[in-house]
Each structure stands twice: as structure tokens, then as C-alpha cells.
Amino acid sequence: MRLATWNVNSLKVRLPHLLDWLARAQPDVACLQETKTEDANFPLDALRAAGYHAVYCGQKAYNGVAILARSEPRQVQHGIPGFTDDPKRVIAATVDETRVACLYAPNGQAVGSEKYRYKLRWYEALAPWLSIELQKHPRLAVVGDLNVAPEERDVHDPKRWEGQIHFSDPERAAMRRLIDEVRLVDAFRLFPQPENEFSWWDYRLAAFQRNWGLRIDHILLSPQLATGCLGCTIDKSTRRLERPSDHAPVIAELR
DNA sequence: ATGGCATTATGCTAATGA
Numbered sequence: 001m002r003l004a005t006w007n008v009n010s011l012k013v014r015l016p017h018l019l020d021w022l023a024r025a026q027p028d029v030a031c032l033q034e035t036k037t038e039d040a041n042f043p044l045d046a047l048r049a050a051g052y053h054a055v056y057c058g059q060k061a062y063n064g065v066a067i068l069a070r071s072e073p074r075q076v077q078h079g080i081p082g083f084t085d086d087p088k089r090v091i092a093a094t095v096d097e098t099r100v101a102c103l104y105a106p107n108g109q110a111v112g113s114e115k116y117r118y119k120l121r122w123y124e125a126l127a128p129w130l131s132i133e134l135q136k137h138p139r140l141a142v143v144g145d146l147n148v149a150p151e152e153r154d155v156h157d158p159k160r161w162e163g164q165i166h167f168s169d170p171e172r173a174a175m176r177r178l179i180d181e182v183r184l185v186d187a188f189r190l191f192p193q194p195e196n197e198f199s200w201w202d203y204r205l206a207a208f209q210r211n212w213g214l215r216i217d218h219i220l221l222s223p224q225l226a227t228g229c230l231g232c233t234i235d236k237s238t239r240r241l242e243r244p245s246d247h248a249p250v251i252a253e254l255r
Numbered sequence: 256a257t258g259g260c261a262t263t264a265t266g267c268t269a270a271t272g273a
Contacts, residue, residue, distance in 0.1 A: 009261075009262070009272085010261085010262060010263080012262095013261090013262075034262095034272085036262070036263070060263080060264080061262080061263050061264065061270095061271090062262095062263080062270095062271075062272090107271080107272055107273060108273085109271080109272080109273085115271095147272095147273075157256085160256075160257090164273095165273070166273060200273070202256090202258080202260075202273070203260035203261055203272095203273095204256085204258055204259060204260045204261095205256060205258065205259070205260085207256085207260095210256095212256075214273075216273075243261085245261095246260085246261075246272085246273080247273095
């Protein structure tokens with residue numbers, strides 16, 4: 001099974017890119033973030049014509065997540081149970097024998113801000129829910145825009161990003177908890193990778209051309225899925241297109 | 256590098272993103 005995650009930064013604007021990329025990359029499951037699309041406007045027909053079922057949870061202007069799949073998703077869950085949260089950031093579903101959680105973590109804006117505290121609260125609610133999901137579903141994939149670069153090698157300039165949003169110690173600890181306590185595995189680091197591989201580049205200052213990026217989009221796998229993971233790559237081809245998303249898809253090959 | 260971009264909306268400036 002080919003599993004992908006991509007923050008499209010507006011499904012409406014990116015739909016042509018998405019359809020081209022689906023045809024090219026051929027994912028069996030594709031998790032999308034920042035659809036910025038109300039459910040009534042979700043482009044269900046175009047995606048069905050491309051061969052995908054879709055479950056989604058969106059809102060106007062901000063946030064919004066979706067799971068596209070060749071097989072029909074079942075047991076659909078919206079949001080983190082018990083966490084009162086209006087923004088549409090979480091959708092989970094079972095596709096074939098695999099449980100897939102699609103996440104759009106809060107940005108956090110600035111360290112110490114109210115939005116930063118909300119980001120940490122969101123992660124505190126996320127971890128115990130994922131532990132329960134893992135107990136129920138040994139084949140669990142947790143994917144999406146986690147808005148955290150976990151290690152120095154996931155940041156183009158660690159000195160410049162030290163203590164900054166996406167790379168502050170509390171954020172990194174929150175994400176590390178998913179690895180150490182929930183016992184998920186970062187699929188990307190299961191394999192030898194080129195240096196300076198990132199999944200997001202600022203639109204400004206020609207950041208992509210200079211490869212000034214961060215690796216903040218992730219595929220985390222349960223131990224069982226990690227054992228059968230055959231590869232994990234970042235697909236930079238979409239970032240080179242006209243009017244690209246600022247994020248690139250991450251793709252994992254699973255057995 | 257400290258923003259010179261992109262997207263959205265009771266829109267033409269402001270909020271948000273990362």
C-alpha cells in the first residue's frame with residue numbers, strides 16, 4: 001500500500017496539481033491538510049473520477065483535512081475525542097486493514113503566545129488518544145503536517161531556528177512523546193536519506209531554490225507497520241510547479 | 256533570512272500561515 005500525506009494549502013487552488021499528482025504518484029491513500037474548504041464545496045466528483053473515495057472535515061478559510069483512498073474508508077472519526085476544538089484538524093478512518101489518522105497540527109505562531117500554548121495543549125490531548133487507537137489498531141499510521149521539525153537535521157539552519165516556532169524544545173518534546181510514549185516510528189528515518197531533505201519551504205526569498213526548508217510533514221507508523229515499511233520519500237516535484245503548495249508530499253510504501 | 260509570499264474573506268487591508 002502506498003500511503004501519502006500532503007498539505008495542499010487550499011484544495012480549490014491546488015485541485016489541478018492534486019489530480020496530476022494522484023495520477024503520477026498513484027497513492028492508495030492520500031491524506032490532505034489545509035483544504036480550506038467547507039464540506040459542501042468538497043470536490044467529490046473530480047476525485048471520484050480520479051478513482052478515489054474521500055472522507056473530509058473542513059471549514060471556511062482555514063484548516064481542513066481529508067483522506068482519499070482507493071478503498072472506501074470506514075469507522076470515520078472527526079477530531080480528537082474529548083478535546084473540544086473547533087478548528088478542523090483531525091480525521092481518522094480505517095482503509096482496508098489499516099487505521100489512518102490524518103493530522104494538521106496547530107502552527108503555534110510564536111513561542112510563548114496563546115496559539116503556542118494551544119499547540120502544546122493539542123499535542124497533550126493527541127498522544128493519549130493515539131495510544132488508545134494503537135491498542136485498537138495494530139496497523140496504525142499517523143500522518144500529516146505536524147508543524148514540528150523533530151531534529152537538527154530536519155532544519156536547514158539549526159542555529160537560526162534554535163528556540164523558534166516549529167523547533168522549540170517543548171514542541172520537539174511533544175512530538176517525541178509520539179515516538180517514545182505512544183511508540184510510533186518516523187518512517188522517513190527508517191531509511192538512509194540524502195542530507196537536507198525538507199517538506200516545507202517559505203514562499204518568500206526563493207527559499208525552495210535555496211533549499212531553506214523544514215521537515216515538518218511526517219508519516220509515523222505503529223511497530224507492525226514499520227516492520228513492513230519498504231521506503232519513505234519526500235516528493236519535491238509538486239513544489240517546482242507554478243503556484244505550488246509550500247509543502248511537499250511525503251510518501252511511504254507499506255506492506 | 257526576520258520577511259521582499261500565498262490564501263482567504265461581511266475583502267481592496269488584515270489575519271494567518273511556518
